[in-house]
Amino acid sequence: MKSEKYNKRINHCESGLKRLFAFRSSLFTHIILIFVSLLSIFPFIWLISTSLKGNAENIFAYPPHLIPADFTWANYAGVWVKVDFIRYFVNSMIAAGGTVLLNLILSALAGYPLARMEFRGKKITFFAVLATIMIPFQAIMLPVYLITLKLNMVDSVSNFAGFAGLILPFAVSAFGIFLMRQAFLGIPHEMEEAAIVDGCNVFQVFTKVLLPMVKPALAVLAIFTFIGSWGEFLWPSIVLTKESMYTLPVGVNNLQGAFSSNWRFIAAGSVLATIPIIIFFLAMQRYFISGENEGAVKG
Amino acid sequence: MFKYYGRCAPYLFLLPAAAALLVFFFIPFFQTVGLSFFDYSESIYHPVFSGFDNYVKMFQSPVFYKVLANTFVYLIVAVPVLAILPLFLAVLINQKIRGAGLYKILIYLPVIVSIVVAAIAFKWLYADKGILNYIVTSPGFNGIGWLTDPDWALYSVIIVTIWKGIGYYMIIYLAALMSVPKELYEACDIDGANFLTKHLTVTIPHIMPTIALVTTISAISAMKVFAEIYVMTKGGPLNSSKTIVYYIYERAFENLDLGFASAMAVVLLLIVMAFSFVNIFFFERKKYQL
Numbered sequence: 358m359k360s361e362k363y364n365k366r367i368n369h370c371e372s373g374l375k376r377l378f379a380f381r382s383s384l385f386t387h388i389i390l391i392f393v394s395l396l397s398i399f400p401f402i403w404l405i406s407t408s409l410k411g412n413a414e415n416i417f418a419y420p421p422h423l424i425p426a427d428f429t430w431a432n433y434a435g436v437w438v439k440v441d442f443i444r445y446f447v448n449s450m451i452a453a454g455g456t457v458l459l460n461l462i463l464s465a466l467a468g469y470p471l472a473r474m475e476f477r478g479k480k481i482t483f484f485a486v487l488a489t490i491m492i493p494f495q496a497i498m499l500p501v502y503l504i505t506l507k508l509n510m511v512d513s514v515s516n517f518a519g520f521a522g523l524i525l526p527f528a529v530s531a532f533g534i535f536l537m538r539q540a541f542l543g544i545p546h547e548m549e550e551a552a553i554v555d556g557c558n559v560f561q562v563f564t565k566v567l568l569p570m571v572k573p574a575l576a577v578l579a580i581f582t583f584i585g586s587w588g589e590f591l592w593p594s595i596v597l598t599k600e601s602m603y604t605l606p607v608g609v610n611n612l613q614g615a616f617s618s619n620w621r622f623i624a625a626g627s628v629l630a631t632i633p634i635i636i637f638f639l640a641m642q643r644y645f646i647s648g649e650n651e652g653a654v655k656g
Numbered sequence: 657m658f659k660y661y662g663r664c665a666p667y668l669f670l671l672p673a674a675a676a677l678l679v680f681f682f683i684p685f686f687q688t689v690g691l692s693f694f695d696y697s698e699s700i701y702h703p704v705f706s707g708f709d710n711y712v713k714m715f716q717s718p719v720f721y722k723v724l725a726n727t728f729v730y731l732i733v734a735v736p737v738l739a740i741l742p743l744f745l746a747v748l749i750n751q752k753i754r755g756a757g758l759y760k761i762l763i764y765l766p767v768i769v770s771i772v773v774a775a776i777a778f779k780w781l782y783a784d785k786g787i788l789n790y791i792v793t794s795p796g797f798n799g800i801g802w803l804t805d806p807d808w809a810l811y812s813v814i815i816v817t818i819w820k821g822i823g824y825y826m827i828i829y830l831a832a833l834m835s836v837p838k839e840l841y842e843a844c845d846i847d848g849a850n851f852l853t854k855h856l857t858v859t860i861p862h863i864m865p866t867i868a869l870v871t872t873i874s875a876i877s878a879m880k881v882f883a884e885i886y887v888m889t890k891g892g893p894l895n896s897s898k899t900i901v902y903y904i905y906e907r908a909f910e911n912l913d914l915g916f917a918s919a920m921a922v923v924l925l926l927i928v929m930a931f932s933f934v935n936i937f938f939f940e941r942k943k944y945q946l
Contacts, residue, residue, distance in 0.1 A: 386748045387755075393745060394762035397823065400777035401769070403787060407780065417785040420794075459676075467673035470666035475659070482670060487944060489681045491932035495880050495901040496925040499908045499917055500684035500691065526680040529673045535944055549660060559661040563669075588770045590883045591901075595909060606772040610887055613776070620780060627773045638768040639761075645768070646760040646827055 401631070408432050408624035416620055432625035439622075440615070442629055444601060445608035452593070452604055453586040455524040460582045461575055463529040468537025469563055473549070490531045495591065501526050502595055512602045519602045523593060527586065533578050540574035541567060580644050587634060605630045688925065691918035700912050710919035720920070722895045723903045726810055730878045730899060733814050738821050738874040739867055745822070746829035747855055760830075764823035771820065775887035778816045779803065782888075806896035809889050813897050816884045821877070825870050832866035833859070865939060872935040879928050900924050 402423070410416050411427035436442075470476065471483060494501070505511065505522045512519025544567060552566045568575075590606040597603060603611065609630045616622040638645065695706035714720050745763065749756050766774060781788050782802035789799040802812040836859060844854040860867070882901045885891055891898030891906065898906075900920065908917035936944060 383751070383753055386751060386753055390745070390748055390753075390755075390759045390763075393822075394759055397763045397766055397819070400774065400781055400819075401765075404773075404777045404780060417783075419785075419790050421787045421790055463673040463676060466669045470669045474661055474666040474669075476663075476666035479666075482674075485682075486677070487936065489677055490936065491929045492681060492685055493876070493880050493924065493928045495882065495904065496921040496928065497681070497684035497688050499904070499914060499921065500687035501680055502909075503687070504679060504684060525676070528676045528680070534673060553660045559665045562660070584768065590770070590772050590886075591905075594886070595905075606770045606883075609770065609772045609776065613887075620783075623776060624780065627776050631769055631773050634768060634770065635765075638765070642761055642764075646757075646764050 401628075404624045405628055407620055408628050410621060412621075432621040433629065436612075436616075436622045436626045436629065440608065440612065440626060441601075442605075442608070442626075445603050445605045445630070446633065448602060449587060449604040449606075451520055452523045452589075453583050455520060456527050456586040457579050457582045459524065459528040460530065460533045461579060464533030464537045464578060465568060465571070465575065466563075467529070467534045468539075468541055469567065471534065472538045472541035473544075473567075486531045486534050494526075498591070498595065505596060512597055512599045516602065519597065519599070522596050523602075523604075526592065527589075530582075533582065536574055536578050537571065540571040544570050577644065580641055583637075584634075587637075605633075685925075688918050688921045691914055692922050694915045696912065696914040697916070700914065703915065706915065710915045713916060714919050714923075719895055719898070719903070723898050723900055723920075726895075726897065727879065727899045729810060730814055730817070730881065731875055733811070734818050734821075734878045735871060735874050737818050738825055739871045741818075742822050742825035742870070743829045743863075743867065746826045746833055747859060749826070750830060750833045760823075760827070763826060766820045767823045771883040772887055774820055775816060775884050778812075778819075779888050782812055803889050803897075804893060806894045809893060809897040813881075813884050813888055816888070817878065817881055821874060825874065828870060829863065829866060832863040836862045869935070869939040872931055872939060876928055876931045876935070879924065879931070 406423050406425060407416055409428055409430070409432070410422075410425040411429035411431060414422070414425060414427035467486075471479070471486075505526065508522075510518050510522030510525065512522070548566055548570070549562050552562045557565065588606060589604075590610070593604045593607045594610070597607060600611070609627055612623045612626040616626075691703075692710050693705060693707060694703040695709060696703045698704065749759055780786060783789070784799065784801070784804070786802075788802065793799050800808055803809050840858045840862075841854065844858060849857070880901055881899055882905065885897055885899060885902045886905075889897040891902050901924065904917050904920045904924065907913045907920065911917075
C-alpha cells in the first residue's frame with residue numbers, strides 16, 4: 358500500500374523531470390524562433406508605430422518610442438484624402454485578376470495536349486516552353502516594352518489598352534503550363550475513353566471531364582499568380598504613365614515623392630496598401646506554408 | 657490509349673499560349689540580342705548598325721565593372737545566407753514544437769508583402785536619425801550612413817533581399833525535411849547523438865539536393881534584384897549599390913541608350929541562363945519530368 362503510493366510519487370517526479378528537460382531544450386528553440394519572428398515583423402511594426410504618431414511627437418526621438426505618445430489616426434485620414442487608394446486597389450485587382458484569368462485559361466489549354474496527346478513537334482514545344490524559364494523578364498523587358506508600344510497597349514491610348522499592356526506580357530508562364538501538364542498527367546485514361554463513348558468531342562472532354570479534375574492545380578496556379586502579379590513593380594513602373602492607372606506598388610512608391618519627407622504619411626500609406634494582401638495571405642495561408650506547393654512563387 | 661482527337665486539335669489547344677510566348681518571350685529574346693548591335697546614342701528614331709561597338713563600350717566602361725562587382729557581392733553575401741539560415745530555422749520548426757504554425761506565418765510574412773512596402777519600411781529603419789542608428793549610437797559608436805555611405809549602401813540593400821527571402825526558402829526546406837526517414841533520427845537518439853551530429857549526419861546529406869536547389873534559385877533571384885534598389889538608393893551613392901538589372905533599366909528607360917542597355921541585357925541573359933540550365937537539368941528534373 359505504502360510502496361504503491363511511493364512508486365506513484367517517483368513516477369510523477371520522473372515525468373516532471375522529463376518535461377523539464379524537454380522544456381529546456383525547446384526553450385532555446387523558442388527563443389531563436391521568437392527572435393527571428395520579431396525580426397520578420399519589426400519593420401512593419403515600426404512603420405505602423407510611426408503612422409500612428411501625431412505632429413506633437415518627434416518621430417526621430419532618441420530613445421525611440423514604439424508606443425505612440427501622441428496617438429492619432431490623422432495620418433491615415435490625411436493620406437486617404439490625398440491619395441486615391443481605392444483607385445490603386447481597383448487597378449491592382451483588375452491587373453492581377455486579368456493576369457490570373459488568362460494564366461488559368463492559357464496554361465490549362467496548353468497543358469492538356471502536352472500531357473495527353475501525341476503530335477508532331479511535341480518535344481520541341483516542350484523544350485521551347487522550358488527555355489522560357491531560363492529567360493529572365495528583366496533581360497528582355499526593353500523589347501517587350503517596344504512591342505507593347507507598337508501594339509498600342511499603353512495607358513495614353515485608353516485605360517483598356519493600358520490594362521492590356523499591363524496584363525498580356527504575363528498572360529502565360531512556363532510554370533503554369535508545367536503545373537497544369539503535371540495535373541493532367543495524373544488522370545486515368547479511362548476518363549477520356551468513357552467520355553468519348555458517351556459522345557463528347559475533344560473540347561467537351563477537356564471542359565467537362567478533365568478540367569473539373571484539375572481544380573486543385575488551378576487553385577494553386579490562381580493563388581500564386583495572383584500574389585506574383587499583385588506585388589509586381591518593375592513592369593507597371595515602366596508602362597504606366599497616368600497616375601489614375603497606378604497599381605498599389607507603384608502608388609506606394611509614389612508616396613515618397615508626393616510627401617517628400619513626411620514619414621507619418623508615407624508610413625500610413627504603406628500600411629494601408631498592405632492590408633489587402635495580408636488578409637489574402639491569412640485566408641489562404643495553408644497554400645503558402647504547407648510546403649505542398651514548394652517553389653510555386655517566383656523568387 | 658486510343659486517339660480520339662483530330663490532327664489539328666493539339667495545335668489549336670497550344671495556339672493561345674504559343675502566341676503569347678512568341679510575342680512576349682521569343683521575339684523580345686531575339687530582339688534583345690539584335691538591339692545590342694545597334695547604336696541609339698545619336699538618335700532613338702534612327703539607330704545605326706554598329707557591330708560590337710556597344711560591347712566594346714561596355715567592356716571599357718568602369719561602371720560596367722562596378723555593376724558586375726556589386727552583383728557578385730550580392731551573390732556571395734545573399735546566397736550563402738539564404739541557403740543556410742532558412743535551413744536552420746526549418747530544422748528548428750520541424751521539431752514538432754508548439755506554435756510552429758504561428759512562427760511559419762510570421763517568418764513567411766515578408767515574402768507576401770510587396771517589395772516596395774518592404775523597401776520603404778527598411779528605408780525608414782535606415783534613416784539617418786532612425787531607429788537602427790539609435791541602436792548603433794547608444795553604446796557610443798558613430799552613426800552609420802546605411803543608404804548614404806558608399807561602403808554600406810549595397811549591404812543595406814542586400815539585408816532587405818535576405819530578410820524578404822528567408823521565409824520562402826524555409827518553407828521549401830520544411831517540405832524537404834518531411835521526406836527524411838524518421839527511423840534515422842530515432843537511431844540517432846538511441847546512439848545519444850546531439851543536435852549538431854544528428855543533423856550533420858542525417859539531415860544535411862538527405863536534403864543536399866534541396867540545398868543545391870535553394871542555392872541556384874536564390875542566385876537567380878539575386879541576379880534579378882531591382883525594386884529594393886529603385887526604392888531605396890537608385891543605385892547610389894556613386895554607383896555603390898547599382899546592380900545589373902537596375903543599370904539596364906537606367907540605360908534603357910532614363911538614358912534611352914537602347915543598344916548599350918541591350919548589350920548589358922545579353923550579359924544578364926547569359927549568366928541567368930547558365931544558372932537556370934544547371935537548376936533545371938540537375939535539381940528540378942522531377943518537377944518538369946525530364
